[in-house]
Amino acid sequence: MNSDMSSATPTSISERHPITNIEALRADFPILDQEVHGKPLTYLDSAASAQRPQSVIDAMVRHEQRNHANIHRGVHELSQRSTDAYEHARDLARAFVNAPSRSEIVFTRGTTESINLVAASLGRMSLSASDEVLITQMEHHSNIVPWQLICQQTGARLLAAPMTQSGELDVEAFSRKLTERTKIVAIGHVSNALGTINPVKELTAIAHDAGAIVVVDGAQAAPHLPIDVQDIDCDFYALSGHKMYGPTGIGLLYGRETLLDRMPPYQGGGEMILTVTIESSTYSELPHKFEAGTPNITGAVGLGAAIDYLATIDPKARIDHEDRLLELATAELSRIPGLRIVGTAKRKAGVLSFVFDDIHAHDLGTILDREGVAIRTGHHCAMPVMDFFCVPATARASLGLYNNADDIHRLVGGLHRALELFR
């Protein structure tokens, strides 16, 4: 019998020599090795969801096959292993975002739930009718709607800092919108619709000077940039496993301990309590106070494996590779007659949005799909961005570490095919 503790708490593979040959890593992603509509798959939709390496799939299968049981409340061996695996993933997640303490890492369903947690719990605790919440014009709906909901409930006002025509945040205007009424500032680290990298460290410092609490939506930053919540000095940071080569249904919220301690629970149920009577309850210590019910245990194992996988790759080599590809794609697409790139910020990561005046983005997406090229078309859950650029939708190619120059050439070939058909 294999007791398999090694798969419950895998020794970190991050201590190995970091891999610099990114091209070789493509083979780690089995899904990429297939044809779609008779053409080799070109996956350019990683901003929606990145693919998983075999090591993540294996870690999850191993957990399901050998170690699954409910966590935290069992004395039996499988429950212990499952608890160890889940809490080991928390340690990996703490290191991934460089949080000071594992108590500050709350597992959630993903970025959306992380932001809803902060908005509901912190909002309920700290907002009233004379207060304001400041976001930006380039946020994903997940960083807009939760704030609308809590503002409706508390009477607080929601404001958005504007961006420029290149899709950069107007930092001066952002500063001007901060007043003593601003209680919470919520900003995206990287825009999913434009690729813009926001200067979150600088914005956090400005917001803190004004006395606001800072929430960063890191969904699109986590797969591309090193994340250091202590360096940024933000109060909350949210991310999703499936954007960073892990599974869906798992993500995390980093929260500053002094704030998490004071905040009321987001959801009530098992796991998050110490004692319950019919009249009242006392709550578990952090982070369990915010993890009501049975969590996505296998998802956490997969997220841990994704963090381990990323740690095997030299971060500079990865960023250089993705930057080179984005540069190549930008140059190649700029040469296509009638194509307009939406989002031309100086600092971008992983995303190339574009439109043609005479071809609808959905038609482009359909033609590209027939060529085996997977891109996303639509408003990308960032309707205010579409309104700003006066377009109903964009076509968006987004990069993962497994993409290569061939993928870009296939995208360009597919766009030329679309032009032949539509013009």
Ligand code: 7TS
């Ligand atoms: N914030 C940003 C910046 C995002 O890009 C997304 C998902 C979310 C929040 C929500 O993440 P979730 O994991 O909770 O769903 N973005 C996209 C996208 O660009 N296309 O599909 C989902």
